[in-house]
Amino acid sequence: MAVNKVTSGSPDFNFSAVLARFASGKMYIGSGKYTRTEAEQAFADASAAQQELATNYDEIGEMAEKPGKIESKAERLKTHNYLLDGKRTTTIELNIVGVTEGRINWMEQKLNDEDITIVLEDTEKDNYLIFNGLRWVFDWNEDIDGLFNGVLATEFAGKTQDKIMIYAGLS
Numbered sequence: 001m002a003v004n005k006v007t008s009g010s011p012d013f014n015f016s017a018v019l020a021r022f023a024s025g026k027m028y029i030g031s032g033k034y035t036r037t038e039a040e041q042a043f044a045d046a047s048a049a050q051q052e053l054a055t056n057y058d059e060i061g062e063m064a065e066k067p068g069k070i071e072s073k074a075e076r077l078k079t080h081n082y083l084l085d086g087k088r089t090t091t092i093e094l095n096i097v098g099v100t101e102g103r104i105n106w107m108e109q110k111l112n113d114e115d116i117t118i119v120l121e122d123t124e125k126d127n128y129l130i131f132n133g134l135r136w137v138f139d140w141n142e143d144i145d146g147l148f149n150g151v152l153a154t155e156f157a158g159k160t161q162d163k164i165m166i167y168a169g170l171s
Helices: 015-021 036-042 046-056 101-110
Strands: 025-031 058-078 083-099 116-122 128-134 137-142 148-157 164-167
Touching: 036 046, 036 164, 046 116, 058 101, 083 101, 083 128, 101 137, 101 148, 128 148
Parallel strands: none
Antiparallel strands: 025 058, 025 116, 058 083, 083 148, 116 128, 128 164, 137 148
C-alpha cells in the first residue's frame, strides 16, 4: 500500500480569505436554489453574473464593514479506538446595512418560509459568494438616519457542498 500526499484543494475554499474579499459590496436575494450546474452557468463569467443578478435577484443592501462569519462544527462520535466526525452543523451570519423598513417587514415574513439564495458581490464585481437555498432569519436595529442594520442568519446540517459556492476572479 502506498501513501499519497493529501491536498486541500483551491485556496478559494478558505472561508476566512473569501469573506475578506467581501469587505464591501452588495447583497442580493432570490427565491429558490441552484443545482451545481445551474450555478456554474449563471456565474460562468462577470457578464453572466451581472445578467443573473439583474434578472433573478433583488438588491437588499450593502454589506457591513465586517460582512459576516461562517462557523462549522462536527459532533464527535467515539468508537473503540477513534473519534469520528458525526453530524456537522454550519452557522452563517451576514451583516447588512442600509435596509429600509419595507424590506425588513418583507424579510421578517418571508425568509423562513421558503428556500432563499443570497449572493454577495464585491465592489469590483468579479467575486461572488453564494449561500444557496437556505432558510434565514433577520434581526435588525435602527440607525438615526432611518435605515436599518441587521444580521441575516441561518444554520444547516451536513456538508457545505452545494450550499456555499464561490466564484472568484471572474472576468
